[in-house]
Amino acid sequence: MTNDQHAGQPAHQNHAGIPLYVAFLVVLAIITACEWAIFKFRVSLGISNFVLVAALSVMSLVKFFMVVGWYMHLRYDPKLLKINFIFAFLLVMGIALGLLTLMSAHG
């Protein structure tokens, strides 16, 4: 059995509830505020470009997976849907990184 209905349970029983959604909103808002603060105070804090890109990328990815995993319920969805999305996302990332590397190598 691949989904909750087949197992005889309503799908929403495994989904997150209101308190968790609010908690996630608070976390997402804090991360966004941190991103803004890092951007605003990067010069006074002496943050290098490498650290800036790494920190902001990690925070962005955390937000990305929080929304996809919980708000979009992919965490609770069947494997087929997870593969469908993750495969497309990784393929896009691979193509984008390949293109950027190629273009930067050619100036």
Place this chain on the structure above:
Amino acid sequence: MSTHLETNTGVDNRKFAMWTLIGSECFLFGTLITNYLINRNRSVTGPTGQEIFNIDLTTLSTFDLLLSSVAMAFAVYYCKHKKLRPMQWSLATVALFGLFFLGFQYYEFSHFLHEGLGLSTNVFGASFYMLTGCHGLHVAVGVMIISTLLIKSLIKGEAWFNDDVVEICGLYWHFVDVIWIIIFTVVYLFVYV
């Protein structure tokens, strides 16, 4: 509760279709983001992002979309639990925050045009407007979809509880939010990198 036909994948076909659409949208936005990253520093004339971006305003619009996302999650939750009024309020909140976001974008674009950055000014402008404009178009479509759901539920009342449709529309809306999370970082916060 709405029901859907049994499928050989065990997944509602409409939900599967929406995730497939989202996968293909990843390619669309992946292309536009890559195009922006390649071309953003190749302009021979200004203005550029470093001169005109307003990060405070963009952060505010990011908060706005995050709030709309949690309201959409509420709408799906209340629909599954057959709570009509809270669901309608949640959907109305999503549509309202979506409109706020479009207002932010209209203000930003107007400001940029006033500063001399048009679609054909330079390659930065072309790639920037293509990316953020395409995202804005998706937000506008999302607002129309959410508004349609809200109007249908207002007309039909308790007889209308279509949790599959609300969840599928929610997937689209959250994806629009996810794309903005990436655009906010890559386009706006990486502007000096």
